[in-house]
Amino acid sequence: MKKMDESGQIILIAAFIIGIGIVVLTVMLNNIVYASNTASESSIETNVFDYSNVVQTTTEAYEKAYNGSNYGNNSVIFNAYMENYSEKMVRSYSLSGFIFSLENDTLQDAYFTENGLADGNDDWVVIERVNSTDSFLLDKLNVSSLGNESNKFVIEVNNHSGSKQWSASVYNSSGTITISVSNQTTSIGNYTSASGFINTTENQFRFLDNTAGQTYTIKFINGSHSMGTFRIAGKLVNGNDFHIERVHIVNSTMKLNKNGHLEINSTIPITLPKGHI
């Protein structure tokens, strides 16, 4: 009788061991599933998606604020637009658990570099695959920031195969803005601009007849050696119109913060009034 009682206890202990074993196995299995699910969620590029959205809307907001405030001349209107935009973005992102902040930088005069800043890319392609240019203006050229002949700012037009069709070197010659124009082989002439305004498509520069019938690229070289504004408009080879205009830049800082971690913190120079093609 005593022996049978002991057997029963062993069966009970065995049953409990099996039960605990199942619990342990299930917990381990759940952990594995949890880990794999966590890994799958990490593959979602939410930061990239939100970042592109923030940059796109902020750039558009600056362009609209700039155009609606007479090229930024009415700073009250400009700042009111950006305040409204910033406030709505803060409220909108707060519902998703993000803290949005926008540091509203002041309007700056631009260099002829790629991003408009003094330390931006010096030599860059402004537009490629151009079929025709309707308007190509440079204005507010600043003599004091313009380089001398050895540090000249150059506008170069190259054809499809990369050979030069037309170029203009702009430099400071004893306090005078001097433009030295040449085509593929010869010098067209030297000109001066007292006002700091150059209409490149004027007949005297012979831009249009040297680029007619070509597919060409417009390049700026040594952009950091000159400050000013520019506007280029025309048609691309595919028939689409293009229009690039830079009067000012604003070096804007955008931040998106979540759970105390800095998700996005980027400072981007935005070209105004119209940075895109």
Place this chain on the structure above:
Amino acid sequence: MALIIVIGVIVFTVQATSLTPLTSSTANAHIEAQLQILGQDMLTVLDHSKSGQNSSLKEDILNWDGEKYTWNSTEYVSQNNNILLNSSTSDLLKAVIVPKGIAHNVEFCIINDGGTTTTLPYIYNGEPSDNAVIVSRRVLLSNSDIQDIPLFRSETGIYDADTSTDFYNLIDVKMTLWRM
């Protein structure tokens, strides 16, 4: 007797232990992640703008007549039997989401001055399930984007948040996707 005790303990422990999202069901986190990526990609495509023009998503907001459209297995139809035409959003949904049998809503949300939100259904196919994913994209509207501001306001209910500047409002486009 011993066998009954052992089986009883096994049944008890299996019932007591939670076996949660282990299977490839509609609740699977991988499917949720896929839906989220799909939604993000669609909104990115729709919100792409070229040559300084409005994005397709913005155009769809501007062309909206304020009606709530529902998929009837061939078209998006409103309660007044109007068919949703000239909408890039509906075209993309028809091409990508509908053939996969994924249920979807598209709503426009605006935030009021008091901090409350107003949700305006653009495409509505019912209440989403617990495992639905929401993808949202902010679209900026300016007065200069809108042809007839009083008409746009009366039709859609999207109001001008600042009448003193060109700023009109910020729209949070919410796309909700779920497996039925």
